[in-house]
């Protein structure tokens with residue numbers, strides 16, 4: 147199918163790796179890639195007003211369908227003209243299908259499981275069937291059903307430029323056969339998602355939308371191949387790499403690499419939920435175009451400031467008398483204003499909300515700059531050199 151209003155144009159290709167620069171065109175603006183998609187979970191980037199997000203140079207943000215379908219509800223967002231108007235971001239947006247959070251309920255935390263850690267938290271997932279998943283709303287306790295069709299309908303009301311098919315996220319500890327069954331079901335759900343999208347004409351509350359397929363298959367090469375080829379055979383605009391990526395960093399890199407072996411390079415490729423700087427360099431070198439992760443902003447709210455090759459813990463008492471900004475070379479609003487590490491340390495200790503804003507502004511700008519530098523390095527055929535500056539050996 148065609149995606150009017152959308153385009154994916156590869157402009158530069160590295161000679162010594164699969165890294166590439168491209169532009170994803172959407173009705174709400176262009177996204178130069180490689181790029182980082184910042185998490186505006188509940189239609190806001192925590193502690194940062196839209197003006198600060200723009201000032202930091204952010205190109206695209208994402209919101210979570212699961213949270214927004216429960217509060218305020220997708221019909222409310224549609225009534226406000228879609229997420230872009232509602233939040234006043236008015237730029238490119240992505241929403242996930244809601245599946246990740248829902249299946250987290252059933253498998254303790256999928257985030258933990260994807261990293262191979264087992265936890266024992268409560269279960270609010272009533273069940274998964276061929277039709278979809280039923281869960282209890284954490285907002286008002288009512289039973290909610292999410293089917294592939296509903297995931298699309300909700301995302302069309304939310305109106306993001308890029309939306310995702312519903313998939314079943316499986317944790318690390320399940321057996322191979324269960325991973326296979328979940329993958330097969332995810333493929334059937336992907337086709338139902340695609341059909342629902344096509345029947346609705348691909349137009350959401352904020353205009354034209356595009357649909358990404360998701361590659362599943364856990365840590366198994368054969369399954370990653372089957373799932374990548376499945377996604378490539380159907381008319382999705384882009385491809386997201388999902389599912390369990392293993393229990394160690396090395397295993398994650400292996401799964402990323404084996405998946406990329408079978409993906410359609412002509413489409414934009416997103417890696418779901420991965421966004422440490424070293425992981426981004428690895429992913430970019432494999433040809434991955436976009437990344438998302440809550441880490442830079444979550445870390446900031448807890449006093450963790452990102453700098454090249456080093457993470458500062460501003461809670462640390464060593465900063466009490468430090469009059470230097472987080473990073474003298476940083477052009478973010480916080481460092482440019484000259485807020486000292488000592489002052490930020492004080493705000494954090496005093497639990498002042500301003501601390502969250504100031505450190506978030508820095509971390510967001512840091513990630514934007516990493517991606518700017520990566521794109522520049524690809525164009526100049528020196529990605530490995532840049533990676534080394536960040537302490538990453540490609």
Ligand SMILES: [Zn+2]
Nearest residue numbers: 476478481508
């Ligand atoms: Zn800064």
